[in-house]
Amino acid sequence: MFIETETTPNPATLKFLPGRQVMTSGTREFTDPEAAEISPLASALFSVGDVTGVFFGGDFISVSAAPGTDWSQLKPQVVAVLLDHFVTESPLFTGGDAAGIAVPDDDDEFTDDPADADVIAQIRELIETRVRPAVAGDGGDIIYRGFREGVVFLTMQGACAGCPSSSATLKQGIEGLLKHYVPEVNEVRAA
Known part of the structure; x- marks a missing residue:
């Protein structure tokens, strides 16, 4: 399996493309490790260190890092977590895909x-x-x-x-x- 990486207009964020579907519908954003507890993948990404945000799209994952983070050191760790997740076909969410649909807040x-x-x-x-x-x-x-x-x-x-x-x-x-x-x-x- 090969995971492509793209830069984004945000220098703190890289986009990772695993070449397969990530979310079946909707999107999901995690801004801290506590919010990521419902997703084994998001939790694993936060555990690599300087990760400050994880976003799941239809066919990509965006990972944000703390200011001053050296992506040349962080990127291989992120790719390793992603490879492990997709090769083992682990679930994206502990409660199934429905847990990942982004729904606007009732405000x-x-x-x-x-x-x-x-x-x-x-x-x-x-x-x-x-x-x-x-x-x-x-x-x-x-x-x-x-x-x-x-x-x-x-x-x-x-x-x-x-x-x-x-x-x-x-x-x-x-x-x-x-x-x-x-x-x-x-x-x-x-x-």
Whole structure:
């Protein structure tokens, strides 16, 4: 088995491509070892040392490291953990794949107004068809959180969370796209 590695726009994160499906549906982000306890793979990755984040996508795993980490030393350790996991066909989650589906938090702050249903449907379709594939290509994901008074709220995950260019991605890329196709959108904000 060969695991490809790609850089991401976030210098703290590398994207690992095992050449097979990682998640059957959805995505899952782990930002600390405690959250990773439901995944033997994520737990093993956090145990190698300087790992500060793990993100599972459809066909990739993004691993983030602490500032100043020497990837030339960390990368072989991460690859070894990934090889062991995929060669032994270990489960991704202790509770099965359903444990990995990313579901937006139930947060009253982002409850959509039913009167905006058509606008929200347009926003969600653009995010699914145009934005998410591009963000996944960089080792991350983007989650729709809500739309209120012309403002779209999104959360960046994986390599995109904490990336130095994430603000530019939101403001110049995603905001421009949404404003072009959905005139009701005035702004995009990180949530």
